Amino acid sequence: MAFSVKFNDVDLSTIVDGFTAITRNIGAGWTNTVQPNPIIGADFTQNSINSKAITVNFIADVQADRFTSVRKALASVLNVKQPAALIFDDDPNQVWWSVPDGTPTLDESSFYQAVGSITFLVPSGVSESVETNVLNASNSSGSLGTITNNSDGSVDIEINNTGTLEAFPTIEITNSHDNGYIAIAGQNGAIEIGNRQEADGATSPMSENLYFSTSDTNFSDFKDVASGTPNPQNNWLATNGKLEFKTDGLRLKDQGTVGSNQGVAGGMKVMTLPADSNGHVGAVNFYSYFNLFAWATAFGQTGVLQILFTDANDKLVAGYGIIKVDASGNNAQMKAWVGGNNPHEVISRDFISNNGEGNGAGSMNNDMFNSKSGHADFVKSGANFGFYWKGSRISKYVSELENVEISKVYIYIGQYIQSNKFMGNLSLRNIWFRKDNVDVWHDVPNRYGTGSKIIVNMNGKDTVVVNGMPAIQEKIRGTEPFSIPHGRSTLKILQSAWNTTPPIVQISYKERNL
DSSP: OOOOEEETTEEGGGTSSEEEEEEOOSSSOEEEEEEEOSSSSEEEEEEEEOOEEEEEEEEEEOOTTHHHHHHHHHHHHHOOSSOEEEEETTSTTEEEEEEEOSOOEEEOOOSSEEEEEEEEEETTSOEEESSOEEEOTTTTTBTTEEEEEOTTSOEEEEEEEOSSSOBOOEEEEEOSSOBSEEEEEETTEEEEEEOTTOOSEEEEEEEEEEEEGGGSTTOTTSEEOOTTOOOSSOTTBOOBSEEEEETTEEEEEEOOOOOTTOOEEEEEEEEEOOOOTTSOOOBSEEEEEEEEEEEOSSTTOBEEEEEEEEOTTSOEEEEEEEEEOOSSSOEEEEEEEEOTTSOEEEEEEEEEOSOSOOTTOGGGSOOSSSTTOOEEEEEEETTEEEEEETTEEEEEEOGGGTTOOBOEEEEEEEEETTOSOBOSEEEEEEEEEEEEEEEEEEEOOOSBOTTOEEEEETTSSSOEEETTEEOGGGBOTTOOOOOBOSEEEEEEEEEOTTOOSOOEEEEEEOOEEO
């Protein structure tokens, strides 16, 4: 079987009739740099590997037109514009990337046989393996090395490079979890990809709805208070009666009894605010909408309706209510109260408790709490309170309540004991409330999602490729590709600190030899 020399994917033995000598020498030669020593000799500074010359001598037997065909065929094969693969039969797994150098010869002086030579220049001075070594989970712990996944999400890799020179690997990382950062560190350097500070999520202030009576049509989440529970705004209002959903909302079912020092008989319900998404009960920043119906269907009817907001210890923070104490006419008031160091009434606005039909009431007309309207609200933003009245909010500032949390909502409806004419319509038709500025954690879509693939080529034009697209901008400035040394060495792969799921790693490289 003839000895084979392949260049540029062509077996030269199919053109010539044999090879008489191949000169590869030992290594490529070294150039040493020294600087004069002022006392004796010189000091070594550095050395470098030279480019390498390989000479192939061959013969071509004499045949008709033989020399012409050899010349043309060899010239065609050797005419390359960039280094091509040169492989010898006795070392088939090593390729020398080379170009013809100088003028190949063909001596045709013999009548029997022509001899020639070709010199190849290997610019790098080294060869590399034809086959690519691939280390991954399937062959870990074998001859190529070992991949070890760690509980903190990092990966340790031991690589066995049996070439005589350092190698430049391609590292493929498939993220098994959202991730924002990759660092690859080895004996000869380190490279970082992404953003070391990228977080898995972010906390931002959000509003969270806590309750809607539209989803609780019988107001069953509000519970009757225990017997003897004082009204948080004024203990003069008895709470032994009962409230019940009737027709349109919560109304007074049973006035109950009063104590010797009480003047209003009524019922009261309470709800402790549901916990927010962080599991916390209570709101420094709070909003509530409610729809109230207050229409005295005859002169002299009386009644009390309150929505009261308290802290966890049932101390009043704020309240909104409708009071009709006029036992002969039709005058009523919207009232607002605050707690704190000096609990007191802060707002009182008169209106006629008609059904909004006018009848000469003018600005006192009940255009808020009639059968077609009823919209009102209350807001607390720290120490700033707002109580809705006829198109705008009346603002109050209570410094000592700035950081006090609203934790409970009370609903009270009652009747003055001196009156036997209760208002024809006095009800809470709807209520909902929310907590504002809740610190809510959100999962942030990270730059490297689950299943995304990062390829780091330590010796290529596209150093970093993410999901098939060149992404050199992902490389952190100041970090550069590096090589793995001859023999056994280790690599460590780190991820975002919050990511404890190791990625899937594959390392591929060609061995390099002098």
